[in-house]
Amino acid sequence: MSKILGIDLGTTNSAMAIIEAGQPKIIENKEGIRTTPSIAAIAKNGELLVGVLAKRQSVTNAQNTIFSIKRLIGRKFTDSEVQRDKKWLPYELRESANGGVEVKMGEKWYRPEEISAMILQKLKTDAEEKLGEKIDEAIITVPAYFDDSQRQATKNAGEIAGFKVKRILNEPTAAALAYGLNKKTNERIIVYDFGGGTFDISILEVSEDTIEVIATGGDTHLGGDDFDQRIIAYLVDEFKKLEGIDLSKDLLALQRLKEAAEKAKHELSTVLETDINLPFITSDANGPKHFEMKLSRAKLEELVKDYIDHSIELVKQTLAEKNLKISDINEIIMVGGQTRMPAIQEAVKKFFGKEPHKGINPDEVVAMGAAVEGGVLQGEVRDVLLLDVTPLSLGIETLGGVFTKIIEKNTTIPVSKSQIFSTAADNQTSVEIHVLQGEREMAADNKTLGRFILDGIPPAFRGIPQIEVTFDIDANGILKVTAKDKASGKEQSIRIEASTGLSKEDIERMKKEAELHLEEDRKKRELIEIKNQAENTIYLAEKTSREAGDKITPEERKEIEDKISDLKEVSKGEDASQIKNKMEDLSLAISKIGAKMYQSNQNNNSNDTQPNSSSEKSDDNNSQDAEFKE
């Protein structure tokens, strides 16, 4: 079945998304950009340009370049909004036969829906090219305050573009869908949408099966672009104060400042201060001048404070119109690129006393939500196979009481995973497999699901036997754990039926506990791992010293023995760094002896290229560091 394209047809920029493998995904346009300027133009040669190409030529062709068409679509020519916009829009407007608006592009007059259709047509073509399939159906979003005529005109635009418009969706509703808030019931959601050129507030009410818009507000001529202008003006002013030169008259300098201002604005969302360095910005009789300035987040916030305050004021008004109190609002969603600014997030959070939803790219959340709606529509006809996930991690206990995960939480089942382990002592002939479930680092803090013993392992040095442990969960959630000794082929297994039988509360509690003890658990585990390493080093040292026989002097033997007992002593304690130090000391001493023995071996029989017997086995590279306790 062909996909439904979700389209956020914006005033300045548009975006599109589809559902892929159950998740919404933004589709880039032909130019490889995730948003497309909502601009159409007719070049002098009669060619139609849409998107970024239309934008690039707009200066040379201002009268035939149509932007902000969304401000006009579905409106009457006599609307006060239209009359207001007519004053600053550089292209020609006139009243159509039926009282609507027409704009002039090239030699012809067009209805706004025809211009919107050109933008939609480009999105359609680009999406089809990207996806390699035809797309006939679309969901197009509109502001919540759009009236029937504006909605109808937008739908017409989609149909002129060749789409079957499945639905005209409210932008705030789309945002709520993208965050999955449609599943909540009896909640009020406020959507705070600060875009490039418009600021919209919508209040939604979610009930059993509908999302209803109960109030709207905002300012159709306030946006992130105003912020950029403020910063540029400030930078120009500062330079004027410092050097007495007006950069606003210098096209090159102004371009560089514009880019720098945008970059600084973005950077200040994550850092507290940024450097604006523009070498050789201009020059005078005294030679070249550089633009060097630090811009702090605090300064930026001061520059645009009135805009932010104004937006909060508008939120208050919108609430007041419906007699809503702050406490009536359950969720807040932030939409539009400008809401990345920490000061805006802070102001909204402070006003509502609640953390707003963020996480989805605010420039893309509306298009994503439109795609989600498309997915919902298609979901009604498509048979979806629902697969479970393991709510908690599953694994076994290894040396030192550590919990080693084999299957991580949130893995989709059915699934099968295995890992190779080994023994912890020489001539160990059996291992105990202790199967656990949970998120804590130490075995003792997790839930035991079962245990069994695999015996009959042929005697060998520690670390040599390869024991493969396999966890298999079938579609019904039944866990089967198998341990197999690769050398003898002996195997043993256990079936655990209730691996997913925990209650929701139990699972939540276990996850919470893990989070709570995260740091302390990590430290504990690190300490045990270092102790395990220390033990391994001691084992190696003793073995080396034994095998070295008379090839080392009594002093050297004494040194090793002293260091071994030092390490043994500190290993009893809890100081990881001390253990590490002593361990390094001992390792150094062994490697010295190793080198000496290697040399004497070479002298004795220079043909023998066998590695020194005390060097680490190289064929157990693929076996796990963690070993079973005896």
Add this chain to the structure above:
Amino acid sequence: MEEQNKINNEEKIKEEEKIKELEKKLEEAEKLKNDYLEGWQRERAEFLNFQKEIKKRNEEIIKKANEDIIKDLLTVLDSFDISINSLNVEGLTPTEKNIRRGIELIREQMLNVLEQKGLKEIKSVGEKFNPIYHEALEIIKGEEDDKIAEEIIKGYELNGKVIRPAKVKVIKNNK
């Protein structure tokens, strides 16, 4: 005898019914088997396709990351261009001339590295304005309509993709 026949007939009918029933069951089981097989095959295919998609996506991410870094470096390249231009004046001492040459060489060094990654300058002055490659910042009056008179900021392509259009002044003939 007749009695026997009747019984035989009844048994036959029963058997036939049983066979029918079993056939029906078999048919159902086969249908179910086919459904499962198809579902499994689809799932399998979707997984393989997803793997391919992930591989492709990873390549794209690497490409995109490269593009982002190179884009950021363009402003450094601009600063080199601008500094060289502003030192392009009369009356420099030999030392100053040498410093300027040094800056030129650093610029070249950097450009070479970027060119190896597929960066290419976009031609502009004297060319016909084309929004695929150029962004108009201003128009100036002149004879040759749509010709680029001046380049304000250089444009670049990376492996055939315009990562920044040249920002230019375009001639307009007001006839």
